[in-house]
Each structure stands twice: as structure tokens, then as C-alpha cells.
Amino acid sequence: AININTYTMSEPTSPVATPVAKKARKSIDVCAPNDERVGRAARMMLSNPGYSVPQAMLAQDFTEGESKDRALQQRVRRLHAKLEKSAAAGVDADNVKDVKPAAAAVVTAGKVFASHVPLGLKACDFLTKSTDPFLAVQTCTDALDAAGFIKISKRDPFAGVLKPGGSYYYTINHSTLVAFTVGQKFKGGNGFKIIGGHTDSPHLKVKPISKRSGSGCVQLGVECYGGGLWHTWFDRDLGVSGRVLVRTTDPETGKEKIEQNLVRVTKPIARVSTLCIHLQTAEERGAFKVNKEEHLSPILGTQTSLENGAKAQLNQFDDDDWRKAQEPALLKLIASELGIETKQIANFELGLFDIQPASLGGIQNEFLNSGRLDNLATCFVAKESILEYSKSDDLANDDMISLIALFDHEEIGSQSTHGAGSPVMAEAVKRITSAFCDVVNVEAHSSAVRKSFALSVDQAHAVHPNYASKHEKSHGPKMNAGVVIKTNQNQRYATNGVTGFIAREIGRKANIPMQEFVVRSDCPCGSTIGPIISANTGIRTVDLGMPQLSMHSCREVMGIADLTYGLSIFRSFFKNFNEIDESLEG
Numbered sequence: 001a002i003n004i005n006t007y008t009m010s011e012p013t014s015p016v017a018t019p020v021a022k023k024a025r026k027s028i029d030v031c032a033p034n035d036e037r038v039g040r041a042a043r044m045m046l047s048n049p050g051y052s053v054p055q056a057m058l059a060q061d062f063t064e065g066e067s068k069d070r071a072l073q074q075r076v077r078r079l080h081a082k083l084e085k086s087a088a089a090g091v092d093a094d095n096v097k098d099v100k101p102a103a104a105a106v107v108t109a110g111k112v113f114a115s116h117v118p119l120g121l122k123a124c125d126f127l128t129k130s131t132d133p134f135l136a137v138q139t140c141t142d143a144l145d146a147a148g149f150i151k152i153s154k155r156d157p158f159a160g161v162l163k164p165g166g167s168y169y170y171t172i173n174h175s176t177l178v179a180f181t182v183g184q185k186f187k188g189g190n191g192f193k194i195i196g197g198h199t200d201s202p203h204l205k206v207k208p209i210s211k212r213s214g215s216g217c218v219q220l221g222v223e224c225y226g227g228g229l230w231h232t233w234f235d236r237d238l239g240v241s242g243r244v245l246v247r248t249t250d251p252e253t254g255k256e257k258i259e260q261n262l263v264r265v266t267k268p269i270a271r272v273s274t275l276c277i278h279l280q281t282a283e284e285r286g287a288f289k290v291n292k293e294e295h296l297s298p299i300l301g302t303q304t305s306l307e308n309g310a311k312a313q314l315n316q317f318d319d320d321d322w323r324k325a326q327e328p329a330l331l332k333l334i335a336s337e338l339g340i341e342t343k344q345i346a347n348f349e350l351g352l353f354d355i356q357p358a359s360l361g362g363i364q365n366e367f368l369n370s371g372r373l374d375n376l377a378t379c380f381v382a383k384e385s386i387l388e389y390s391k392s393d394d395l396a397n398d399d400m401i402s403l404i405a406l407f408d409h410e411e412i413g414s415q416s417t418h419g420a421g422s423p424v425m426a427e428a429v430k431r432i433t434s435a436f437c438d439v440v441n442v443e444a445h446s447s448a449v450r451k452s453f454a455l456s457v458d459q460a461h462a463v464h465p466n467y468a469s470k471h472e473k474s475h476g477p478k479m480n481a482g483v484v485i486k487t488n489q490n491q492r493y494a495t496n497g498v499t500g501f502i503a504r505e506i507g508r509k510a511n512i513p514m515q516e517f518v519v520r521s522d523c524p525c526g527s528t529i530g531p532i533i534s535a536n537t538g539i540r541t542v543d544l545g546m547p548q549l550s551m552h553s554c555r556e557v558m559g560i561a562d563l564t565y566g567l568s569i570f571r572s573f574f575k576n577f578n579e580i581d582e583s584l585e586g
Contacts (some may be wrong), residue, residue: 001464027475035376035395037057037060037061037062037246038072038075038076038079039079040060040111041053041056041057041059041060041062041076041080042056042076042079042080042083043083043111043112044056044059044060044112044255045076045080046080046083046084047238051198051513052124052511053067053073053076053077053080054067054068054073054511055511055512056076057072057073057076058510058511059511059564061117066250067511071391072241086477088107095156097556106409108366109373112405112561113364113365113366113560113561114184115564116342116366116560116561116563116564117360117560118364118529119384119560119563119564120360120365120368120560120563120565121360122380122384123358123368123370123377123380123381123560123563124357124358124359124368124389125358125374126139126376126379126380126383127358127370127371127372127373127377127380128357128358128370129264130199130372130376130379131241131264131351131353131372132156132203132241132242132351132353133175133176133199133408134175134241134242134243134349135264136164136175136199136243136261136264136372136376136379136406137171137174137175137176137177137199137406138174138262139576140177140179140379140383140406141169141171141177143383143387144167144169144179144383144386144387146389147167147387147390148167148390149167149168149169149179149390150167150168150169151168151170152168152169152170153170153483154170154172157430157435158431158434158435159434159435160435161435162182162432162435162436163182164182164183164184164185164186165183165184165395165396166181166182167179167180167181167182167183167386167390168175168181168182170192172417172418173417174243174260174262175199175200175408175409175418176199176406176407176408176418176419176424176460176521177199177404177405177406178403178404178405178406178424178428179383179386179403179404180386180401180402180403180404180428180432181386181389181390181395181401181403182403182432183398183400183401183402184395184396184397184398184399185397185398185399185434186398186399186400186401186433186436187399187443188433188435188436188437188444188448189433189437189443189444189445189448189451190401190443190447190448190451191381191394191398191400191401191446191448191451191452191453191578191581192400192401192402192403192429192432192451192452192453193400193401193402193403193404193452193453193573193574193577194403194404194405194425194452194453194454194455194533195382195385195386195404195405195454195455195457195570195573196404196405196406196407196420196425196454196455196456196457196529196530196533197375197378197379197382197405197406197407197457197458197529198375198378198379198406198407198408198409198410198411198420198529199316199375199376199408200226200408200409200410200411200412201226201371201372201374201375201376201411201552202221202224202225202226202227202228202229202411202552203225203228203351203352204223204224204233204272204296204298204351204352205222205223205224205225205349205350205351205352206220206221206222206223206240206242206330206348206349206350206351206352207221207223207224208322208325209224209323209325209326210326210327211326211327211332212297212327213303214297215244216302216303217300217301217302217303218299218300218301218302218303218329219297219298219299219300219325220270220297220298220300220327220330221297222296222297222298222352223271224292224296225351225411225412226411226412226552227411227552228294228552228553228554229550229552229553229554230290230292231288231290232550232553232554232555233272233296233352233354233554234272234273234274235271235272235273235274236271236272236354236554237268237271237354237355237356238268238269238270238271238272238298238352238353238354238355239264239265239266239268239269239270239352239354239355240263240264240265240269240270240330240350240351240352240353241262241263241265241350241351241353242262242263242348242350242351243260243261243348243349243425244260244261244262244263244338244345244347244348244349244350245258245259245260245261245345245346245347245348246258246259246260246338246340246344246345246346247343247344247345247346248344255513258346258486261338262336263334263338263350265333265334265337267355268354268355269300269333270298270299270300270352271298271299272295272296272297272298272299273299278570280554296395298352300329300330301329311395317554320343320346321348322346323342323343323345328342331345334348334350336427353371353372354371354554354555355419356371356451356555358370358371360560361557366480366559366560366561367479367557367558367559367560368557368558368559368560368563369555369556369557370555370556370557371554371555371556371558372556373411373459373548373551373556373558374458374459374548374551374552374556375457375458375459377459377546377548377558377563377566378457378458378459378545378546378566379406379568380572381457381546381563381564381566381567381570382404382406382457383404384567384570385404385567385574386403386404386571387569388571389402389456389571389574389575390576392574394574394575398574398578399578400451400577401426401432402574405420405424405425405428407420407424407529409418410458410528414529414532420529420532420533421532421535421536425533425536425537425539426536426537429445429448429449429452429537429539430445433445449537449538449539451542451581452539452540453499453502453539453541453542453577453581454530454533454534454539454540454541454542455503455541455542455544455569455570455573456493456494456529456533456539456541456543456544457540457545457546457566458528458530458543458545458549459545459546459547459558460484460515460517460545460546460547460548461477461517461547461548461551462477462478462548462549462558462559463476463477463478464549470520470523471520472519472520472521474516475516475517475518476517477515477517477547478515478547479547479548479549479558479559479562480559480560480561480562481513481515481547481559481561481562482507482513482514482515482562482565483507483512483514483515483544483545483546483562483565483566483569484511484514484515484516484517484544484545484546484547485500485503485514485515485516485517485544486517486518486519486528486543486544486545487516487517487543487545488518488525490518490525491545492519492525492526492527492531492532493525493527493530494529494530494533494534494541494542494543495530495541495542495543498540498584499540499541500542502540502542502577502580503542503544504582505576506569506572506573506576506577506580507569507572509572509576509580510568510569510571510572510576512568512569512572513565515547517545523573528543529569530542530543544569546558546559546562546563546565546566547559547562
């Protein structure tokens with residue numbers, strides 16, 4: 001039973017064209033007489049110098065065969081050369097004067113990003129609904145259910161349930177998800193193609209004793225989850241979401257049972273306010289230092305003698321010590337959202353979130369602005385990829401398992417019953433393999449591990465134009481410029497020479513630009529689930545990510561083109577990995 005409020009998404013408005021831009025649009029649209037895709041591909045190369053001709057063609061709806069056609073390639077090259085020359089001279093290919101190259105480039109860029117907008121808006125909807133790990137998994141399973149995936153019980157044997165060509169999923173703790181599709185030619189001992197991500201993000205979690213007050217204000221006791229940029233949580237309109245345990249009675253047996261309900265309150269019920277500048281010292285103004293215990297308790301409302309009396313009366317008749325330790329106004333709100341009585345609430349796991357919906361931004365809608373991009377952007381693209389592949393014709397000749405594993409607790413070390421450091425990944429490989437073996441076969445499991453490959457996908461650090469010196473000079477990923485391969489020789493990332501090569505080959509076969517990231521030698525390096533999975537399972541792993549700014553902020557930003565590139569990489573991985581792996585010696 002799930003009680004979830006939802007946002008109403010509104011599409012961002014299109015930028016208004018200036019007179020100069022209108023003139024530029026008319027003059028820059030120089031296309032082949034019978035195929036406007038040629039013009040779009042040429043303009044894409046103009047605004048993205050790193051693109052090859054085949055990459056630009058594939059991005060503009062040419063088929064793979066057409067992208068290799070030399071005659072079509074030559075038409076794109078010729079038109080690109082004209083546009084490049086006209087932009088440099090300030091005129092278009094037809095010698096229309098007074099066209100500013102900058103204005104033409106803006107119009108060109110807008111048309112380039114237009115093809116990525118539908119996926120970007122779909123991601124906005126996913127991110128807005130997925131305000132915590134529980135709701136992220138629920139949003140994914142709703143889509144899996146709609147696509148015909150079968151939910152299986154992790155407590156029951158998989159043998160006799162799994163079939164070639166079938167699609168399945170299960171959850172652990174309602175916050176970790178494993179979903180997979182079985183190739184029609186799969187046999188026990190064959191390999192797994194795995195995409196791994198995580199469902200959690202830094203945020204403020206409600207403490208077990210949530211009741212708190214001070215200076216006439218009703219507050220909420222919260223704890224910092226993960227390594228957030230906590231100063232970004234100040235002066236935000238905050239809602240609350242998570243899991244609630246509810247006492248109910250079984251109508252058939254009359255026995256008490258405990259239901260797990262999900263709730264999302266989108267009303268701005270809480271706010272962490274900053275101290276006004278007039279009450280700060282010069283030193284405090286110069287360095288905004290946050291005491292996580294003293295400064296981050298949000299305000300829910302104000303106290304009155306009437307409210308205090310009501311709370312005392314409420315607590316007087318409540319025999320549950322846990323409920324007595326909670327803010328009564330919060331309990332009342334949750335009960336109202338779930339349509340239950342306050343006394344039915346047995347426990348909760350709640351967190352705060354910024355209620356501002358995810359949105360497209362930038363002058364040409366080229367950015368995706370949202371909380372929790374790290375790492376729900378990966379979860380969204382992984383979910384989309386497994387849904388697509390489950391309906392793909394390629395499944396008929398596939399002899400492997402295609403699987404996504406989205407773990408909780410990455411931001412706090414992954415060491416839990418359902419984090420990447422748990423048995424979840426190794427257990428999935430073993431149980432699925434065993435389901436397709438007539439007898440218990442240890443060799444089949446070992447063989448499957450050695451044939452398998454994992455993409456550990458976590459958001460990557462794009463170069464910040466105001467802090468470019470923080471990146472290693474030759475390894476500075478840019479937004480809207482491709483998926484990032486992350487390497488660290490001290491194994492903070494799982495990438496090595498072979499796994500990095502495989503990732504580049506996957507990108508090459510999809511004609512997708514790839515970028516490289518290595519942290520500066522004088523900076524510490526973060527880590528991912530990649531080294532954990534590879535060490536726990538023995539499965540070869542590479543670390544990838546889509547570049548973003550403001551990582552671990554309450555509000556982050558990434559390029560919408562990188563969502564498309566990420567989805568294309570995942571598609572290519574499911575389709576082409578076996579061929580690439582078979583070409584490798586050893």
C-alpha cells in the first residue's frame with residue numbers, strides 16, 4: 001500500500017528568438033534538397049567540434065548503414081565546411097550579410113539539444129518522484145511492472161521460475177533493486193552483463209527521537225546522511241518522504257500485521273534558515289561554517305500554549321514510548337497522508353528533500369537541474385536500458401544475462417545487508433546460474449563469473465569553469481560531451497587497461513564520444529561501488545559516469561546530451577559486449 005503525492009510537471013518554455021537569431025535561423029538552415037538530416041548533422045559538428053561525421057549522423061537519426069555511406073558522409077562534410085567558413089566570416093553559406101556567428105551558433109546549439117529534450121523531460125519526472133531510495137526503487141518497479149517484468153521472491157528458489165527470454169526483478173529492503181532479462185540462448189555457466197549504480201544521495205534524515213524545539217519554534221531532529229554540501233540545504237523549501245511501518249489487522253485472521261507504506265509530502269513543511277548577516281561577525285561572514293548538530297535542525301512551525309496543551313493531551317493517552325518521542329505535528333501529517341490514525345504508526349525512516357521539481361535549464365535547455373543526480377541519473381538510464389533491451393530483437397540471439405543492480409548505502413560505504421558490499425551481487429549471479437543447471441554445479445558459477453563484466457556507473461566530475469585548476473590538465477570531462485571513463489592507479493576506481501579498452505570499444509560501436517578522468521596527484525580521490533563489486537565477486541569491472549557539477553549539493557546540474565550518451569552506451573553494452581569480449585585474448 002503506497003500513498004504518494006506527485007508533482008505536476010511543466011515543460012520549460014522555449015527560448016525567445018531575437019531578430020538577429022531569427023535571421024540566423026533562416027540563413028543557417030542550409031540542408032541537402034531531399035534530406036534535412038544532412039543539415040542537422042553538419043550543424044551538430046559545427047557546435048560540437050569533437051564529433052566525427054558518423055557520430056553526428058547517428059545522433060541525427062541516420063541508420064548505422066547510412067552513417068557508413070561515403071556519399072552521405074561527403075555531403076555532410078561539404079555542408080559542414082560551408083557552415084564553418086560562413087561562421088568564421090560572419091555570413092552564411094548563401095552570403096546573407098550581417099549574421100553574427102554567435103547568434104548562429106546559439107540557434108545551432110538549440111537545435112542540437114532539441115533531440116535530447118524528450119529523454120531529459122522523462123528524467124525530470126523520474127527524479128522528481130524519486131525523493132529517497134525507497135521511492136527511487138518504487139518508481140523503477142512501477143515501470144518494470146508496466147513492461148511485463150515478473151516480480152520474484154528472493155526467499156523462494158529461482159529454479160523452475162526463470163525461463164529463457166524472461167524478464168524479472170526483486171528488491172532488498174525496498175531500497176535496492178535487481179532487475180534482469182534472460183537471453184533466449186542462455187545456459188547455466190554463461191556470463192552476465194551488469195550495470196551497477198546506487199539509489200541513495202546525501203540528505204538530512206529524521207532522528208529516532210524527532211521531537212525538538214527552541215526559542216518558541218517547533219523543530220525536527222535530523223542527522224546528516226553521507227557527505228553532503230550542507231550549506232546548500234539552507235533556505236530551501238523542504239518536504240519529507242520515506243518508509244512508514246503501519247499497524248493493521250488482518251481481516252481474515254484478526255491478527256495484527258505490519259505494513260510497509262511509502263509517503264512523500266511535497267508541501268514545504270520544513271526550512272533550515274540562515275543567520276542574518278547583521279548578527280554575524282566579520283569572520284563568520286567570510287567563512288560559512290556549518291555545525292551539523294547545532295545549525296541544521298529545520299523549523300516546522302511555532303509553539304503556542306494551545307499547541308503545547310494539545311501535545312500534552314495527545315501524549316497522555318499514547319502508551320507507545322516511541323510515538324511519545326516524535327513531534328506530534330509530524331505524526332499527524334504522516335497519518336493524514338496515509339489515511340490512517342496516528343496510533344497506527346509503529347516506526348518510520350524519513351528524510352528531507354528540496355521540493356523544487358527537476359527541470360531543464362540553460363539558455364537552450366541543455367542542462368538538467370535536480371537534486372540527487374548523483375546517482376539517480378544513472379538509475380534512470382539503467383532502468384530505461386533494461387526496459388528497452390527486454391523488448392529488443394537482439395534478445396533472440398543473446399546467450400547472456402543482462403542485469404541492472406541499484407544499491408542503497410553507497411554514500412556511506414556500502415557495508416550493509418543491501419549495499420554493494422553485501423552478498424547481493426554474488427548471490428544474484430549464483431542463484432540465477434543455478435536456476436539453469438540441472439544439478440548443483442560449482443564450475444558453472446565460476447565459469448559465469450569469469451565470462452561476466454560490470455559497468456560501475458556513478459556520476460563524474462565535470463570541469464567547473466570557475467575552478468578549472470582543480471582538474472588534472474589532460475583529464476577534464478565536460479558536460480554534454482560524452483560518458484567518462486574513470487581511472488585511478490590506487491584502485492579507488494576498478495578500471496584497468498583491459499576493462500577501459502572494453503568500455504571504449506562499447507562506445508566506439510555506438511559512435512558515442514568518451515571522455516577520461518584522472519584525479520590530480522595532489523588531491524584525494526573518491527571511490528565507487530566498482531572496486532567493491534570486483535573484489536567481492538571477481539567480476540571484471542570498469543568505472544564510468546556522466547559528468548555533472550555541484551556533486552553532493554542539494555541541487556545539482558548535468559548536461560541532457562549526456563543522458564542520451566549514457567543510454568546509448570548501455571544499449572551498446574547489452575548488444576555488443578559478447579562480441580568485444582570474444583575478440584580479446586585470454
